[in-house]
Amino acid sequence: MKKNLITLGLVFTMALSLFAAEKPVFNKKTAVVDKGKKSFNSNSAIETVKDMKTGWNLGNTLDAVGSSGLGSEKSWGQPQTSKKMIDALAASGIKTIRIPVSWSNHLIDEKYTIDPEWMKRVKEIVDWAIADGMYVIINSHHDCYDKPSKMPYGKGYYPNNVNFEESSRYLVNVWSQICLAFNNGYDEHLVFETMNEPRLRGTSHEWWFDQNSKECQEAADCLNRLNQVALDTIRASKGNNKKRFVMIPGLQASPDSAFASAFKMPVEKKEGKLILSVHMYSPYKFAMESPGVTEFSKQLASELAYTFKKLNDNFVNKGYAVVIGEYGATNKNNLDARVEWFHAFLKYSRQYGITSCLWDNGVTVVKNNDYNEHFGYFNRREKTWYFPEILEAIKAETK
Numbered sequence: 511m512k513k514n515l516i517t518l519g520l521v522f523t524m525a526l527s528l529f530a531a532e533k534p535v536f537n538k539k540t541a542v543v544d545k546g547k548k549s550f551n552s553n554s555a556i557e558t559v560k561d562m563k564t565g566w567n568l569g570n571t572l573d574a575v576g577s578s579g580l581g582s583e584k585s586w587g588q589p590q591t592s593k594k595m596i597d598a599l600a601a602s603g604i605k606t607i608r609i610p611v612s613w614s615n616h617l618i619d620e621k622y623t624i625d626p627e628w629m630k631r632v633k634e635i636v637d638w639a640i641a642d643g644m645y646v647i648i649n650s651h652h653d654c655y656d657k658p659s660k661m662p663y664g665k666g667y668y669p670n671n672v673n674f675e676e677s678s679r680y681l682v683n684v685w686s687q688i689c690l691a692f693n694n695g696y697d698e699h700l701v702f703e704t705m706n707e708p709r710l711r712g713t714s715h716e717w718w719f720d721q722n723s724k725e726c727q728e729a730a731d732c733l734n735r736l737n738q739v740a741l742d743t744i745r746a747s748k749g750n751n752k753k754r755f756v757m758i759p760g761l762q763a764s765p766d767s768a769f770a771s772a773f774k775m776p777v778e779k780k781e782g783k784l785i786l787s788v789h790m791y792s793p794y795k796f797a798m799e800s801p802g803v804t805e806f807s808k809q810l811a812s813e814l815a816y817t818f819k820k821l822n823d824n825f826v827n828k829g830y831a832v833v834i835g836e837y838g839a840t841n842k843n844n845l846d847a848r849v850e851w852f853h854a855f856l857k858y859s860r861q862y863g864i865t866s867c868l869w870d871n872g873v874t875v876v877k878n879n880d881y882n883e884h885f886g887y888f889n890r891r892e893k894t895w896y897f898p899e900i901l902e903a904i905k906a907e908t909k
Contacts, residue, residue: 532679534686534743535621541687542629546695550753554782555831556863558698558755562645564856564908565606565867566599566888567836572632573610573651573706580631582615588872589890593638598893600642603905607639608835608867610651610706613684614666622664622683629691636692640699647757647835647867648692649703650684657712669708669732669761670725677732681705681740689747696750703757703787703835704740708733710761719760719767729761730772738776745778753780757787757833765790765817769824786825789836790866792817796851797839800881804844806851818858826862834859834866841884843876849903856907868904 553561568591576585584590599607609632616628632648639646653666660672667677681704692700709716710729720726737758744751758775760767765788767773775784791798793810803810825832837855839848859866874886874896888895895901 532682534683535679536683536687537619537621537623540618540623540626542626542633542691544691544693544695548695548697548750550697550750553698555755555785556782556826556829558645559785559831559833559865560863561605562833562865563605564603564904565608565645565647565833565865566604567608567610567867567869568635569610569869569871569885571610572635573612575612575615575652578615579625580627582612583631591635591890595890595893596635596638596644597642599888600639600644602888602895602901603908604644605908606645606647606865606867608647608649608703609635609639611648612652613650614653614664614680617664620663622680624684624687629687633691636696636700640696643699645699645701647701647703647833648688649706649757649835650681651706653680653684654705654708654711658710667705667708667736669710669729669736671728671732674732674735677736678739681736682743685740685743686747689744689751693747693749693751696754698753698755701755701757701785701833702744702751703759704737705759706835707763707789708736708759708761717762717764719762719764719770719772721770721772726761727772730767730770733759733761734772734774734776741776741778741784753783755783755785755831757785757835759787759835763787763789763835765792765821769820775830782829785831785833786821787833787835788821789869790817790834790855791836791838791840791869796847797837798883800840800842801879802842802881804842804847806847806854811854814854815858818862818864821864822862826864832862832864834864836869837866838869838885838887840881841874841876841886842881845897845899848897849899852900852903853907856904860908 570586574586616625655661655668760773793813795802872886
């Protein structure tokens with residue numbers, strides 16, 4: 511009886527997501543269509559993630575929402591991405607590149623149609639990385655609406671009931687177009703990620719999950735359904751996208767939200783293709799908080815080890831691969847301590863077969879002891895690393 515109830519529950523969840531997800535309405539005449547053909551290997555997500563080894567984020571670039579059009583790539587102060595830049599990353603030992611992409615500022619009509627020139631630009635950078643033998647992750651990044659009130663057309667997604675229908679329409683249309691541009695021409699080296707840090711923006715629960723909060727419970731339920739909508743859309747595009755590995759985040763993409771019983775991975779027929787997506791600037795007081803602490807103590811190392819073990823126990827051991835889509839330690843003029851932290855972080859990451867992608871926003875210089883968001887590692891203009899010692903620590907732990 512219990513098994514039957516579980517089955518009925520899963521069927522209901524899938525039916526609910528399909529009911530909510532309307533058919534795409536974007537202008538197909540402008541869509542960028544992938545006409546390639548590549549085989550797709552039969553490895554599981556866990557096997558593939560182990561092969562991804564170490565990653566890096568093209569942060570504050572294609573995800574920038576400072577403007578629309580192709581100029582948005584440089585609107586947050588980063589240089590235009592070049593093939594030489596991607597080649598240099600690959601040559602330095604980076605095996606995976608996460609390319610965060612925002613889409614809401616590139617819609618050109620009232621049908622959620624993505625600017626074809628923008629799609630071509632995304633495709634160009636993806637192709638450079640693929641040609642270098644790298645794995646690539648693309649997503650829907652800064653598309654989480656900024657407040658819980660009913661959002662207007664085309665502003666992205668928001669995990670609450672009042673915005674579920676519009677969020678669903680947005681995800682169906684955006685992912686349908688991404689899937690047209692990226693399908694049979696891309697094998698397992700291209701990975702999709704449904705959303706980036708979906709959260710209750712504009713509320714007191716934006717960055718933390720409270721299991722006793724009705725607002726958080728509603729958000730978790732909506733996000734479960736939105737993840738299912740995005741995944742169903744990807745699978746419906748058929749071809750290699752029926753087999754593509756897909757990363758699934760919980761609220762804020764935080765480990766704590768993923769550990770909560772309210773979070774559910776989507777349901778699909780073929781197992782072994784889903785990856786948990788989490789972000790870890792951990793422990794927070796060392797890795798992100800300003801001023802926080804500058805020394806990486808044994809206590810902090812113990813906290814870090816505990817979180818990794820919990821990811822392994824709750825997901826890897828249950829058959830779900832894990833990718834840490836963002837990690838890093840903000841510059842506090844504490845290079846030696848950061849090098850020690852990188853060794854520990856990546857040692858645990860590789861111990862459990864987890865791939866971690868370094869967040870890089872290009873900011874390095876500390877002024878007036880303000881350590882906030884100093885996650886610059888790779889000098890994109892010079893194509894060198896600001897802190898070679900950190901790169902060596904990364905390479906040493908991810909062989």
